Amino acid sequence: NAGVTQTPKFRILKIGQSMTLQCTQDMNHNYMYWYRQDPGMGLKLIYYSVGAGITDKGEVPNGYNVSRSTTEDFPLRLELAAPSQTSVYFCASSYDQGAGNTIYFGEGSWLTVV
């Protein structure tokens, strides 16, 4: 029952460093998503993917990049970390189109940029 697995769970980055948040799902879901959650706010969509090789921007894509080489994996890359990217990041997946299909979330990755 792995579901959506994301790593690392916690990370501290220095300004300007780069890193990749890994996400993998074992439910054979076509759709995958990256959200960020800031204190007191709901989740905001960064990027999403409707299948291998296809990605698209969400509401807050600036400063991030994604790739989807396989159905299972959807890594999120921060190229030049900035303090504004301090947040909790959630990877998620759903079987089919987002509307109407339950989206399942990973356990979150706490990222601090100092």
Place this chain on the structure above:
Amino acid sequence: AQKVTQAQTEISVVEKEDVTLDCVYETRDTTYYLFWYKQPPSGELVFLIRRNSFDEQNEISGRYSWNFQKSTSSFNFTITASQVVDSAVYFCALSEAGGGADGLTFGKGTHLIIQP
């Protein structure tokens, strides 16, 4: 544009009290889906319920119940006989059928504190 409003930022009640979390949504679509997620202190997001716009039947699951009213664009969540383990942040979310594959629009969440 779609929008979800959870006006209650924080609610604190004593254990065993009933509590209702409000959710008001805006959408131009006639087909849409509403969700509730729970985020306990450990941080993960736990799916609670999904409701489509054509099904206005209220739903009960144990101590949890949901009241969906299209006339007031509301999808409220009630916990009966609250327990300390219910303490969490609860998010209401909306997905439009015509909105493509871009996931959910979340409210800002309601932090529920159940005091022993």
